[in-house]
Amino acid sequence: KAGVTQTPRYLIKTRGQQVTLSCSPISGHRSVSWYQQTPGQGLQFLFEYFSETQRNKGNFPGRFSGRQFSNSRSEMNVSTLELGDSALYLCASSLERGGAYNTEAFFGQGTRLTVV
Amino acid sequence: AQTVTQSQPEMSVQEAETVTLSCTYDTSESDYYLFWYKQPPSRQMILVIRQEAYKQQNATENRFSVNFQKAAKSFSLKISDSQLGDAAMYFCAYRSLTSYGGATNKLIFGTGTLLAVQP
Numbered sequence: 001k002a003g004v005t006q007t008p009r010y011l012i013k014t015r016g017q018q019v020t021l022s023c024s025p026i027s028g029h030r031s032v033s034w035y036q037q038t039p040g041q042g043l044q045f046l047f048e049y050f051s052e053t054q055r056n057k058g059n060f061p062g063r064f065s066g067r068q069f070s071n072s073r074s075e076m077n078v079s080t081l082e083l084g085d086s087a088l089y090l091c092a093s094s095l096e097r098g099g100a101y102n103t104e105a106f107f108g109q110g111t112r113l114t115v116v
Numbered sequence: 117a118q119t120v121t122q123s124q125p126e127m128s129v130q131e132a133e134t135v136t137l138s139c140t141y142d143t144s145e146s147d148y149y150l151f152w153y154k155q156p157p158s159r160q161m162i163l164v165i166r167q168e169a170y171k172q173q174n175a176t177e178n179r180f181s182v183n184f185q186k187a188a189k190s191f192s193l194k195i196s197d198s199q200l201g202d203a204a205m206y207f208c209a210y211r212s213l214t215s216y217g218g219a220t221n222k223l224i225f226g227t228g229t230l231l232a233v234q235p
Binding site for chain 2: 031043045048055056090091094103104105106107109112
């Protein structure tokens with residue numbers, strides 16, 4: 001079955017612009033999480049969505065936002081881009097059913113964002 | 117807040133030999149999950165092995181096994197019979213069972229260990 005799909009794979013933006021990244025989870029997965037990976041800060045949790053509701057949020061400024069659609073696809077948006085937003089953005093999806101918490105996170109290949 | 121520490125930024129192992137990657141964590145929770153993820157140059161994170169904190173038995177997946185010491189809050193990964201394809205960045209990760217009374221899939225990662233495999 002198809003894995004987690006992130007689009008686009010690479011993106012170059014200018015400071016001050018905004019960007020939208022997309023994540024399509026594995027079919028049937030309702031939980032989607034986003035992470036930012038940089039050489040300096042490592043992997044940091046951005047937010048988590050489940051059934052169109054934000055369930056958890058990391059310590060990022062309000063310029064970072066996200067949403068999840070009824071088909072579980074998720075988007076994250078970064079407004080007023082800064083040079084420090086250059087990073088690999090990873091999306092992960094998980095299957096949750098009937099309160100079962102024993103779920104594995106499957107990651108996409110990421111979107112490499114470069115802000116110039 | 118939970119934290120995960122990987123004190124070995126880089127490790128090297130000869131092909132066919134055994135290597136152990138270290139991970140310690142800090143938490144006040146009694147139930148949680150621990151994971152080792154592998155990130156090759158392709159950047160896709162791949163789950164290597166998972167350990168539930170309530171299970172005393174150490175998890176094993178083929179050539180990969182863990183040494184889970186709950187009291188010491190230690191979770192090391194042993195790779196036996198190392199292969200060239202094992203070369204990658206390895207991340208230790210922690211996941212709470214719940215967050216604010218609800219489920220969560222949020223992962224807290226360590227800083228990673230870059231493993232090189234010498235032929």
